[in-house]
Amino acid sequence: YTIAERSCPDRQDRLRPSLTPLNPSYGQTMKKIILLTCLILLAGCAKQPVIANLSVRLGEVPAGIYGGGSSALIIGQDARKSQEVVVYMTDQPATSLANISPPLQLISEKLAEGLQGQGLLLDRSSPVRLKFSINELLVSVTRPKVLYRADAKTSITLIVENRGTVFSKDFKREANQESATRPELPYLEVMLNSQLSDIINHIL
Numbered sequence: 001y002t003i004a005e006r007s008c009p010d011r012q013d014r015l016r017p018s019l020t021p022l023n024p025s026y027g028q029t030m031k032k033i034i035l036l037t038c039l040i041l042l043a044g045c046a047k048q049p050v051i052a053n054l055s056v057r058l059g060e061v062p063a064g065i066y067g068g069g070s071s072a073l074i075i076g077q078d079a080r081k082s083q084e085v086v087v088y089m090t091d092q093p094a095t096s097l098a099n100i101s102p103p104l105q106l107i108s109e110k111l112a113e114g115l116q117g118q119g120l121l122l123d124r125s126s127p128v129r130l131k132f133s134i135n136e137l138l139v140s141v142t143r144p145k146v147l148y149r150a151d152a153k154t155s156i157t158l159i160v161e162n163r164g165t166v167f168s169k170d171f172k173r174e175a176n177q178e179s180a181t182r183p184e185l186p187y188l189e190v191m192l193n194s195q196l197s198d199i200i201n202h203i204l
Contacts, residue, residue: 071126154195
């Protein structure tokens with residue numbers, strides 16, 4: 001430094017950089033902002049655990065179809081190889097979703113509700129056996145080209161046994177929809193709900 005600077009301490013002080021301590025609250029605020037930003041980014045990237053929630057809507061149930069103490073026993077079987085009802089094949093790895101309650105239970109309850117509404121008694125000792133088998137109940141999402149494709153398939157076999165007489169019928173429903181974006185779960189549930197409801201109402 002020059003002689004003038006050496007003889008002028010005030011100017012020398014002005015040449016030194018000024019260091020002002022940061023406010024502690026400012027640093028804490030910045031940490032909170034950074035943490036919040038990270039959590040938002042992680043939430044957007046992570047797959048949220050979800051499960052399907054199928055439901056069946058019964059149509060108008062005419063009363064008095066069965067009378068005179070008519071009874072039956074409902075027996076259900078789930079013949080599917082796996083329990084998922086929704087599969088996103090487009091995810092890596094594929095996302096498989098089961099139903100919140102077993103489809104076997106859902107169908108049994110709705111059949112019982114509809115048959116009892118028609119006057120049928122449910123009795124374990126009844127000679128009439130109403131059996132059903134769930135062969136397929138699935139909606140799969142793929143993306144063969146640009147669009148997403150949802151394919152819904154439902155297959156249920158009904159067997160009625162009455163004192164040696166056997167009646168059987170297969171109920172199959174299929175539907176597909178295409179969309180520009182990945183279809184949301186409620187949209188896929190509607191596809192299966194519609195098929196299930198249609199089959200059960202035909203059985204009744």
